[in-house]
Amino acid sequence: xxxxxxxxxxxxxxxxxxxxxxxxxxxxxxxxxxxxxxxxxxxxxxxxxxxxxxxxxxxxxxxxxxxxxxxxxxxxxxxxxxxxxxxxxxxxxxxxxxxxxxxxxxxxxxxxxxxxxxxxxxxxxxxxxxxxxxxxxxxxxxxxxxxxxxxxxxxxxxxxxxxxxxxxxxxxxxxxxxxxxxxxxxxxxxxxxxxxxxxxxxxxxxxxxxxxxxxxxxxxxxxxxxxxxxxxxxxxxxxxxxxxxxxxxxxxxxxxxxxxxxxxxxxxxxxxxxxxxxxxxxxxxxxxxxxxxxxxxxxxxxxxxxxxxxxxxxxxxxxxxxx
Amino acid sequence: xxxxxxxxxxxxxxxxxxxxxxxxxxxxxxxxxxxxxxxxxxxxxxxxxxxxxxxxxxxxxxxxxxxxxxxxxxxxxxxxxxxxxxxxxxxxxxxxxxxxxxxxxxxxxxxxxxxxxxxxxxxxxxxxxxxxxxxxxxxxxxxxxxxxxxxxxxxxxxxxxxxxxxxxxxxxxxxxxxxxxxxxxxxxxxxxxxxxxxxxxxxxxxxxxxxxxxxxxxxxxxxxxxxxxxxxxxxxxxxxxxxxxxxxxxxxxxxxxxxxxxxxxxxxxxxxxxxxxxxxxxxxxxxxxxxxxxxxxxxxxxxxxxxxxxxxxxxxxxxxxxxxxxxxxxxxxxxxxxxxxxxxxxxxxxxxxxxxxxxxxxxxxxxxxxxxxxxxxxxxxxxxxxxxxxxxxxxxxxxxxxxxxxxxxxxxxxxxxxxxxxxxxxxxxxxxxxxxxxxxxxxxxxxxxx
Numbered sequence: 001x002x003x004x005x006x007x008x009x010x011x012x013x014x015x016x017x018x019x020x021x022x023x024x025x026x027x028x029x030x031x032x033x034x035x036x037x038x039x040x041x042x043x044x045x046x047x048x049x050x051x052x053x054x055x056x057x058x059x060x061x062x063x064x065x066x067x068x069x070x071x072x073x074x075x076x077x078x079x080x081x082x083x084x085x086x087x088x089x090x091x092x093x094x095x096x097x098x099x100x101x102x103x104x105x106x107x108x109x110x111x112x113x114x115x116x117x118x119x120x121x122x123x124x125x126x127x128x129x130x131x132x133x134x135x136x137x138x139x140x141x142x143x144x145x146x147x148x149x150x151x152x153x154x155x156x157x158x159x160x161x162x163x164x165x166x167x168x169x170x171x172x173x174x175x176x177x178x179x180x181x182x183x184x185x186x187x188x189x190x191x192x193x194x195x196x197x198x199x200x201x202x203x204x205x206x207x208x209x210x211x212x213x214x215x216x217x218x219x220x221x222x223x224x225x226x227x228x229x230x231x232x233x234x235x236x237x238x239x240x241x242x243x244x245x246x247x248x249x250x251x252x253x254x255x256x257x258x259x260x261x262x263x264x265x266x267x268x269x270x271x272x273x274x275x276x277x278x279x280x281x282x283x284x285x286x287x288x289x290x291x292x293x294x295x296x297x298x299x300x301x302x303x304x305x306x307x308x309x310x311x312x313x314x315x316x317x318x319x320x321x322x323x
Numbered sequence: 324x325x326x327x328x329x330x331x332x333x334x335x336x337x338x339x340x341x342x343x344x345x346x347x348x349x350x351x352x353x354x355x356x357x358x359x360x361x362x363x364x365x366x367x368x369x370x371x372x373x374x375x376x377x378x379x380x381x382x383x384x385x386x387x388x389x390x391x392x393x394x395x396x397x398x399x400x401x402x403x404x405x406x407x408x409x410x411x412x413x414x415x416x417x418x419x420x421x422x423x424x425x426x427x428x429x430x431x432x433x434x435x436x437x438x439x440x441x442x443x444x445x446x447x448x449x450x451x452x453x454x455x456x457x458x459x460x461x462x463x464x465x466x467x468x469x470x471x472x473x474x475x476x477x478x479x480x481x482x483x484x485x486x487x488x489x490x491x492x493x494x495x496x497x498x499x500x501x502x503x504x505x506x507x508x509x510x511x512x513x514x515x516x517x518x519x520x521x522x523x524x525x526x527x528x529x530x531x532x533x534x535x536x537x538x539x540x541x542x543x544x545x546x547x548x549x550x551x552x553x554x555x556x557x558x559x560x561x562x563x564x565x566x567x568x569x570x571x572x573x574x575x576x577x578x579x580x581x582x583x584x585x586x587x588x589x590x591x592x593x594x595x596x597x598x599x600x601x602x603x604x605x606x607x608x609x610x611x612x613x614x615x616x617x618x619x620x621x622x623x624x625x626x627x628x629x630x631x632x633x634x635x636x637x638x639x640x641x642x643x644x645x646x647x648x649x650x651x652x653x654x655x656x657x658x659x660x661x662x663x664x665x666x667x668x669x670x671x672x673x674x675x676x677x678x679x680x681x682x683x684x685x686x687x688x689x690x691x692x693x694x695x696x697x698x699x700x701x702x703x704x705x706x707x708x709x710x711x712x713x714x715x716x717x718x719x720x721x722x723x724x725x726x727x728x729x730x731x732x733x734x735x736x737x738x739x740x741x742x743x744x745x746x747x748x749x750x751x752x753x754x755x756x757x758x759x760x761x762x763x764x765x766x767x768x769x770x771x772x773x
């Protein structure tokens with residue numbers, strides 16, 4: 001969802017490397033060598049800005065490093081990692097990342113699927129809806145979060161107003177209480193990324209043969225059944241892709257919870273109630289000046305992402321085999 | 324040492340000090356370098372160089388030198404020198420950038436501002452990377468002009484290395500809404516209030532009466548009380564060696580007890596300082612008093628706007644004794660490209676007449692001098708503030724500056740203070756017990772000090 005800041009998370013980058021390796025073997029034209037020259041700029045940039053920081057982060061994570069005394073790094077082996085795993089702030093951030101990830105990703109993808117399905121039919125003003133759907137994605141995150149902060153304000157927010165006056169429920173502290181604040185942060189994420197995912201689903205749906213729908217319609221299948229038996233199976237690879245991307249995004253979640261804290265500090269609320277791993281890493285590295293510990297967090301996040309993606313792929317493959 | 328840097332950094336608008344003093348152009352102040360072997364020794368005259376030179380100044384927030392016309396004035400003193408600012412809005416970001424530059428040894432400006440929140444770190448870890456102001460020409464004379472505490476905070480424990488010359492400082496009093504106190508049927512006379520607010524306990528009791536009469540909070544936040552009272556101890560966050568010592572500090576213990584008492588009595592508005600809701604509350608009536616370093620007057624004006632003029636006032640008192648919040652220095656990195664010119668500029672900017680201008684200027688004044696001669700100058704002493712009901716701010720803050728107490732500062736003061744005041748918000752808004760909140764803060768502080 002969000003890209004991580006300079007603290008040195010390499011996690012997002014390595015994904016793109018696989019594609020380039022398997023080239024065609026058949027031709028021995030002079031163009032073959034120049035091919036490497038063509039792709040060289042990418043790899044040079046990749047080496048300088050992804051691979052090197054990625055390895056350097058690993059090196060730094062094995063040292064006690066502060067930016068202010070950067071010249072004096074002390075080797076401490078795996079102490080930073082040990083510190084993390086026995087650290088209540090790490091586990092708190094880990095749990096928050098998982099719960100916010102679930103509260104934001106699941107509704108987001110379900111909504112996106114539904115919206116894409118509706119937009120796939122002929123309807124009046126289709127282009128308008130398709131553009132409108134993508135607007136949140138094109139909106140500045142900072143601006144949007146400020147609006148959400150106002151909506152979720154404890155005293156003057158429209159959300160609490162509606163709860164009290166329309167539903168006769170008590171007001172909720174959307175900032176201070178744990179679950180409400182996580183729901184609010186998830187709402188920002190969901191709002192922002194639903195349209196983007198819907199667009200990807202829509203593209204996937206358009207590659208499904210329309211005659212399948214016609215055939216299903218002739219057999220008397222309702223739109224819901226068409227969705228279940230034509231759309232979903234046809235979309236499976238696309239769905240796996242969006243789940244993987246959303247998982248990575250959710251693990252790196254940073255901008256929304258940072259901006260949702262009215263003090264602008266990476267606390268994730270006064271009791272760290274919505275501090276994610278991304279925020280914790282930033283706090284360790286830049287607020288507390290402990291680059292070694294922050295690097296260890298960065299690498300731990302990377303491992304978590306790899307494990308989560310592998311789990312996704314494993315589940316997807318098992319399902320594919322089952323059906 | 325303070326958190327103003329967080330949101331808005333230095334003040335955004337001009338200060339009240341509706342004063343006299345237009346630019347007092349001051350000749351090339353004192354030094355016509357004749358001394359023996361100072362680091363700015365030079366054949367090249369009082370401006371450090373005779374060649375046309377652009378001196379870069381690394382600053383954060385709004386320092387006010389440019390706004391108050393000092394660069395233009397310097398142009399008249401040293402026509403060959405042009406000053407260019409390189410500004411980062413937030414002091415925390417500025418400090419990160421400065422650390423990066425110091426670590427790599429490149430990209431440093433000719434002059435780098437140093438704030439009280441990280442001056443201890445600069446002195447302890449980077450003294451060798453800054454020009455030592457004990458070695459410049461006229462060093463002894465310059466040193467004698469500053470408040471000793473100002474000089475000492477930027478100086479190594481052995482007294483040999485001084486990394487910068489002082490700019491402003493932040494003596495504190497109490498700013499209050501005289502209109503709200505009047506409405507509540509309470510005294511709004513500064514002299515009366517000074518008598519009633521001599522200790523924090525009296526201040527809190529006064530707040531309880533106000534709350535009983537109006538139903539409104541009295542003070543903006545528990546943090547306001549805490550961040551002030553903590554520096555009234557013999558220790559704040561560090562022991563005499565400058566090592567973090569939070570759980571044994573008398574300053575922390577007393578400040579925590581007063582702040583949590585105020586929170587539990589419900590006399591605080593429960594707003595996080597420098598957050599948006601806090602900023603907005605200045606124009607409403609959510610609270611009637613706030614701990615008020617000199618720079619806070621400018622902040623209040625910026626947030627409350629013209630409509631607040633005459634509603635605010637300053638009481639000539641700080642409960643619990645005089646103390647300071649904030650302040651900065653100007654240092655010259657040894658790697659600076661134009662070192663002699665930079666040293667000359669720093670000397671000039673921190674000299675008496677310029678510090679007087681920084682307090683009295685109508686454009687961006689309100690920076691209280693750290694230069695003792697400037698603080699004692701009649702132009703500073705006689706300053707009053709129209710916005711703050713014509714309060715004699717020069718006398719009020721001058722008296723406090725003369726008595727201020729300075730517990731040792733350390734490497735992590737800013738972060739430690741942020742952690743403790745964040746936990747105070749939990750006591751105020753969530754009913755967390757003070758002991759629980761303190762325990763949580765200590766856990767977090769262990770993360771900071773590592």
